[in-house]
Amino acid sequence: MTEPERNRRLVVLAGPTAVGKGSVAADIRAHHPEVWISVSATTRRPRPGELNGVHYWFVSDEEFDRMVEEDDLLEWAVVHGQNRYGTPRQPVDLALASGQPALLEIDLQGARQVRQTMPEALFVFLEPPSWEELVRRLVGRGTEDEAERERRLATAREELAAQPEFDVSIVNREVHAAAEELVALMEQGLDE
Numbered sequence: 323m324t325e326p327e328r329n330r331r332l333v334v335l336a337g338p339t340a341v342g343k344g345s346v347a348a349d350i351r352a353h354h355p356e357v358w359i360s361v362s363a364t365t366r367r368p369r370p371g372e373l374n375g376v377h378y379w380f381v382s383d384e385e386f387d388r389m390v391e392e393d394d395l396l397e398w399a400v401v402h403g404q405n406r407y408g409t410p411r412q413p414v415d416l417a418l419a420s421g422q423p424a425l426l427e428i429d430l431q432g433a434r435q436v437r438q439t440m441p442e443a444l445f446v447f448l449e450p451p452s453w454e455e456l457v458r459r460l461v462g463r464g465t466e467d468e469a470e471r472e473r474r475l476a477t478a479r480e481e482l483a484a485q486p487e488f489d490v491s492i493v494n495r496e497v498h499a500a501a502e503e504l505v506a507l508m509e510q511g512l513d514e
């Protein structure tokens with residue numbers, strides 16, 4: 323069976339918790355204004371320095387319910403069993419219609435949903451350099467108790483097992499290099 327033609331204009335970046343997806347997306351935001359990056363809606367509260375409409379659309383539970391009911395979200399998920407996160411559909415459609423390369427940085431559950439509705443997108447898995455390094459990034463701060471640590475490691479094992487579902491993997495040894503690799507993938511074939 324031949325691989326379906328991938329639309330490199332829409333790239334979905336996912337990977338295990340703490341692998342550094344957010345940092346890679348931030349690096350692309352800083353260096354590649356030609357790449358459109360989706361701004362997700364979330365019910366979590368902003369962290370210091372996070373701006374509404376830049377890092378996320380910070381919405382109430384009621385507002386999120388409304389977006390789900392009205393089918394405004396391309397995908398959504400409860401992440402870490404806590405808050406809801408989702409990709410507003412219309413801005414993605416507009417970016418793609420205008421021919422801009424578009425990037426979604428979302429969790430695995432969200433990536434699986436996009437796979438159902440937009441299978442032609444390019445699905446990229448961000449990989450840690452090694453299991454030990456992922457453990458270091460996950461539990462590095464050492465502020466969690468043993469049960470929490472075990473829970474995070476179990477989740478990470480499951481998340482890593484999803485890698486074969488993806489079209490391409492990028493190893494996040496260094497954030498800027500991984501970001502450049504991703505942008506190069508997005509730009510490949512666009513002018514053909």
Ligand code: 5GP
Nearest residue numbers: 362363398399401407408409427428429432
């Ligand atoms: P944080 O709260 O640290 O910014 O993000 C937590 C997690 O939510 C990250 O793994 C991130 O990829 C995921 N996430 C952010 N936006 C979305 C979204 O729109 N949909 C889904 N499914 N996950 C998201």
